[in-house]
Amino acid sequence: MAVTEHPGTQNSATPRFAQLLTKGLRSGATLGLPLISFAFILGIWTLVGLSGVVKEAIFPAPWSVWSATVEMWQNGTLQTDLAKSLGRAAVGFSIGGTLGVTLGLMTGRVALVRTLLNPFLNLLRPIPAIALVPVAIVWFGIGEGSKYFVVSYTVFLTVWFNTHHGMQYVPETYLRASRTLGASRLREFLTVVLPAAAPHIFAGIRLGVALAFLSLVAAELSGASSGIGFRLQEARQYVRTDRMFSLLILLGILGALADLIVHWIGKKLVHWEQG
Amino acid sequence: MMTDATQPKGRVEIDDVVIRFTGKQGRVTALERTSHALEPGTFTALIGPSGCGKSTLMNAIAGFVTPAEGAIRLDGRAITGPSPEVGVIFQQYALFPWFTALNNVRYGLKQFGLSKREEIDRARAALAEVGLEAHADKYPQQLSGGMKQRVAIARTFAVEPKVLLMDEPFGALDAQTRLVMHDLLLGIWRKHKATVLFVTHDVDEALLLADHVQVMSHAPGRLIRHYHLTQERPRALSRSGNELLEIRDEILGLLHPKTMLADAL
Numbered sequence: 127m128a129v130t131e132h133p134g135t136q137n138s139a140t141p142r143f144a145q146l147l148t149k150g151l152r153s154g155a156t157l158g159l160p161l162i163s164f165a166f167i168l169g170i171w172t173l174v175g176l177s178g179v180v181k182e183a184i185f186p187a188p189w190s191v192w193s194a195t196v197e198m199w200q201n202g203t204l205q206t207d208l209a210k211s212l213g214r215a216a217v218g219f220s221i222g223g224t225l226g227v228t229l230g231l232m233t234g235r236v237a238l239v240r241t242l243l244n245p246f247l248n249l250l251r252p253i254p255a256i257a258l259v260p261v262a263i264v265w266f267g268i269g270e271g272s273k274y275f276v277v278s279y280t281v282f283l284t285v286w287f288n289t290h291h292g293m294q295y296v297p298e299t300y301l302r303a304s305r306t307l308g309a310s311r312l313r314e315f316l317t318v319v320l321p322a323a324a325p326h327i328f329a330g331i332r333l334g335v336a337l338a339f340l341s342l343v344a345a346e347l348s349g350a351s352s353g354i355g356f357r358l359q360e361a362r363q364y365v366r367t368d369r370m371f372s373l374l375i376l377l378g379i380l381g382a383l384a385d386l387i388v389h390w391i392g393k394k395l396v397h398w399e400q401g
Numbered sequence: 402m403m404t405d406a407t408q409p410k411g412r413v414e415i416d417d418v419v420i421r422f423t424g425k426q427g428r429v430t431a432l433e434r435t436s437h438a439l440e441p442g443t444f445t446a447l448i449g450p451s452g453c454g455k456s457t458l459m460n461a462i463a464g465f466v467t468p469a470e471g472a473i474r475l476d477g478r479a480i481t482g483p484s485p486e487v488g489v490i491f492q493q494y495a496l497f498p499w500f501t502a503l504n505n506v507r508y509g510l511k512q513f514g515l516s517k518r519e520e521i522d523r524a525r526a527a528l529a530e531v532g533l534e535a536h537a538d539k540y541p542q543q544l545s546g547g548m549k550q551r552v553a554i555a556r557t558f559a560v561e562p563k564v565l566l567m568d569e570p571f572g573a574l575d576a577q578t579r580l581v582m583h584d585l586l587l588g589i590w591r592k593h594k595a596t597v598l599f600v601t602h603d604v605d606e607a608l609l610l611a612d613h614v615q616v617m618s619h620a621p622g623r624l625i626r627h628y629h630l631t632q633e634r635p636r637a638l639s640r641s642g643n644e645l646l647e648i649r650d651e652i653l654g655l656l657h658p659k660t661m662l663a664d665a666l
């Protein structure tokens with residue numbers, strides 16, 4: 127009896143502790159690994175700066191980039207540029223994302239809409255955002271309208287495409303089960319089709335966030351008087367590489383943060399997909 | 402035509418049905434001309450070689466597939482599509498992973514327009530029938546295969562279908578769990594008295610459960626042999642005398658004629 131009892135108690139005690147330990151290590155690792163990478167790159171960058179082999183104007187050292195950041199912050203441009211750019215990205219993303227999901231649900235479910243729109247939308251997909259900027263400026267002028275248009279167009283196509291395809295992958299057995307359970311088509315759509323397609327829709331939205339930043343900068347690079355893209359362009363004219371670096375790094379951090387947030391929301395909403 | 406108003410409901414008539422699919426190699430007959438009736442409240446097991454058309458026949462009764470010829474009727478009315486009168490239990494459970502066990506059962510109850518209280522009570526009662534009341538708030542991913550299939554059974558019976566179709570429902574379960582599921586299924590079936598059609602690859606399973614065993618031929622399938630079993634349940638192949646064992650050998654012979662020959666030599 128004692129022989130069987132011993133491994134039993136051990137089994138119930140060790141895994142709990144081990145679980146906590148591995149969980150702690152893992153979350154430490156997910157936070158720590160990127161930090162190691164950043165520290166590594168920063169280290170090399172510092173060494174390059176200290177050695178003085180590259181001209182500051184071409185490749186500024188970390189401390190120059192830092193003081194450029196402080197400078198832009200102190201004269202207030204950084205805050206306004208960030209606010210402008212984030213606002214544009216948010217508005218464009220909201221319009222494009224909403225349209226993309228709505229139309230994706232329609233082309234995914236309604237044969238007529240699919241026949242009318244899919245070939246055309248697929249033709250638009252390879253057109254890059256930057257190629258659209260001239261048209262946007264003609265249509266909407268140099269103000270906010272053209273920025274919103276370029277961003278929402280780009281986001282829309284990606285979100286539409288992913289939503290549409292997500293709708294194709296709703297497993298047939300779910301629909302069969304739903305119909306033998308006497309569900310109305312509306313309830314089936316809302317509580318079976320939508321959740322079944324949700325992982326794909328969220329994948330599309332996540333891509334959409336990344337593309338919102340990409341297309342935003344494209345739109346701001348030509349024809350804008352504020353925003354990160356504009357400030358980059360301005361820094362080129364004054365050969366302020368330190369400012370460029372600062373803005374690019376900020377752009378990267380903001381994009382990564384936005385991606386993290388969307389990913390986290392998606393994980394909460396599509397909770398059944400894990401495991 | 403013996404449709405009498407006083408008769409219990411759930412009579413399935415399969416009338417000269419032929420089912421074809423148009424595939425890459427042209428038209429394929431998946432089910433040869435078949436006529437048969439499932440009497441109300443009976444339990445029929447359908448057994449046959451892989452690809453002979455068992456699932457196809459079942460899908461036609463469920464209304465998922467339309468026959469090329471003939472008609473399938475439920476209590477005299479032609480089946481034109483899926484309906485809650487014909488419940489289906491799938492081999493892969495088909496539970497909605499975004500709903501808890503309770504909400505999976507509630508999904509089928511929505512059509513009755515019950516109050517929320519009543520709907521939850523009925524769903525809980527259905528889960529209790531399969532012994533899962535303690536797991537009502539778990540998601541399917543948190544349940545074992547056997548438990549998932551029990552939720553699926555609760556979900557389907559809660560709707561009170563007249564006919565219940567089961568396509569290898571326990572095929573993915575281990576032998577031990579299967580035996581438990583057999584008892585559970587027979588218990589619930591006795592209470593609800595639906596007409597059951599049960600597809601299986603397992604001859605023993607058919608003999609333990611069914612009133613009628615229908616054996617199908619190799620593809621394109623048709624019904625080739627019928628056994629009416631009257632033995633008391635719960636059955637055990639060893640306890641039921643030689644009769645069930647003899648039937649078992651016959652069916653195995655029908656399913657694998659070559660093996661029989663090899664054994665005889």
Ligand SMILES: Nc1ncnc2c1ncn2[C@@H]1O[C@H](COP(=O)(O)OP(=O)(O)OP(=O)(O)O)[C@@H](O)[C@H]1O
Binds near residue numbers: 430451
């Ligand atoms: N949707 C379909 N399209 C084309 N052919 C099909 C389709 N469904 C089934 N078939 C064909 O019909 C025949 C019967 O298939 P069915 O699935 O009914 O067999 P089964 O008896 O259920 O086999 P198993 O025991 O392996 O499940 C097979 O030849 C199959 O390839």
Ligand SMILES: [Mg+2]
Binds near residue numbers: 456568
């Ligand atoms: Mg099958």
